[in-house]
Amino acid sequence: MESNNQPKIAFAGSGPYAEPVFEALAEDSDDLTLIVKKGTPPDNGISLLASGKNKEIREVGDKKEFHQVIQELNPDIVIVVSFGIIISGETLKIPQKGFINVHYSLLPEYRGPSPIQSAILNGDEISGITFQKMVEVIDEGDVIYQEEVPLEENDTTISLAEKMAHLSAMRLPKILASFLNGELTPQKQSGKPTYSKIIKKEDGKIDWSESSETIERKVRAYTPWPGAYTSWNGKLLKIIEAESVKANSKRKTGVFGKVDGKYGIQTGNGLLVVKKLQLEGKKALAIEEFIRGNSGILGSTLGRK
Numbered sequence: 001m002e003s004n005n006q007p008k009i010a011f012a013g014s015g016p017y018a019e020p021v022f023e024a025l026a027e028d029s030d031d032l033t034l035i036v037k038k039g040t041p042p043d044n045g046i047s048l049l050a051s052g053k054n055k056e057i058r059e060v061g062d063k064k065e066f067h068q069v070i071q072e073l074n075p076d077i078v079i080v081v082s083f084g085i086i087i088s089g090e091t092l093k094i095p096q097k098g099f100i101n102v103h104y105s106l107l108p109e110y111r112g113p114s115p116i117q118s119a120i121l122n123g124d125e126i127s128g129i130t131f132q133k134m135v136e137v138i139d140e141g142d143v144i145y146q147e148e149v150p151l152e153e154n155d156t157t158i159s160l161a162e163k164m165a166h167l168s169a170m171r172l173p174k175i176l177a178s179f180l181n182g183e184l185t186p187q188k189q190s191g192k193p194t195y196s197k198i199i200k201k202e203d204g205k206i207d208w209s210e211s212s213e214t215i216e217r218k219v220r221a222y223t224p225w226p227g228a229y230t231s232w233n234g235k236l237l238k239i240i241e242a243e244s245v246k247a248n249s250k251r252k253t254g255v256f257g258k259v260d261g262k263y264g265i266q267t268g269n270g271l272l273v274v275k276k277l278q279l280e281g282k283k284a285l286a287i288e289e290f291i292r293g294n295s296g297i298l299g300s301t302l303g304r305k
Contacts, residue, residue, distance in 0.1 A: 100134065116221075
């Protein structure tokens with residue numbers, strides 16, 4: 001495509017999982033503007049990338065300011081990745097080709113704000129990416145493109161999001177060109193919708209009566225935030241890395257001990273073998289190093305007030 005025929009694109013997003021997608025578009029797009037939320041540090045990855053490629057950067061604080069910026073830019077299309085501002089129906093009408101959202105699930109599965117965490121929490125073996133034509137009702141837009149992404153048994157939210165972001169970056173430029181050229185027709189979502197929730201700090205608090213499998217999934221799903229945490233000696237204790245073992249010890253639920261040469265906590269069903277811990281105010285440590293400095297944890301019941 002000749003440069004003077006290139007579409008005018010606005011990209012709304014910030015954070016590490018939007019960065020690869022923006023970078024891929026920046027390679028091919030001469031007329032590309034980055035829109036970030038106010039408060040995004042100017043030295044964050046996506047802003048540095050945009051500056052390095054001489055792309056305009058605009059900041060918005062809410063949906064009203066976002067509407068004004070879209071009116072001023074009047075782009076042909078807007079790409080949205082991990083943006084965090086609700087977009088009004090009136091704003092969606094401005095670009096001739098509308099808005100495309102990169103969503104990290106196979107819609108209609110896990111509509112909402114935490115699709116990656118939900119896939120891990122539910123023990124899914126397959127998730128994926130969806131490019132959807134945005135409508136006013138969140139995540140109910142027609143599907144432009146989907147592709148499956150397998151989950152590895154040790155995937156965290158960080159690792160799975162990185163895989164999805166890089167796959168999206170590989171696919172979006174070509175899919176976008178086909179869509180703009182009228183070669184792709186968005187299709188209605190098919191299947192029964194499921195929903196993901198807003199994750200809160202308290203979601204990371206461990207209930208030791210749950211199974212070791214459930215708790216281990218929380219450790220991975222809530223990495224990096226809010227973390228899977230309990231308490232010991234009046235301090236917050238984060239479980240950074242762990243493994244679920246079906247065998248049970250003879251200890252009571254929540255008790256930390258050593259079983260068959262491994263350190264772990266008895267749960268409602270199974271043993272949570274701990275590999276890395278982080279005590280409040282301290283750095284994360286491999287379990288052997290942690291025990292050397294905190295041997296008093298052996299035999300303790302975690303989570304007591």
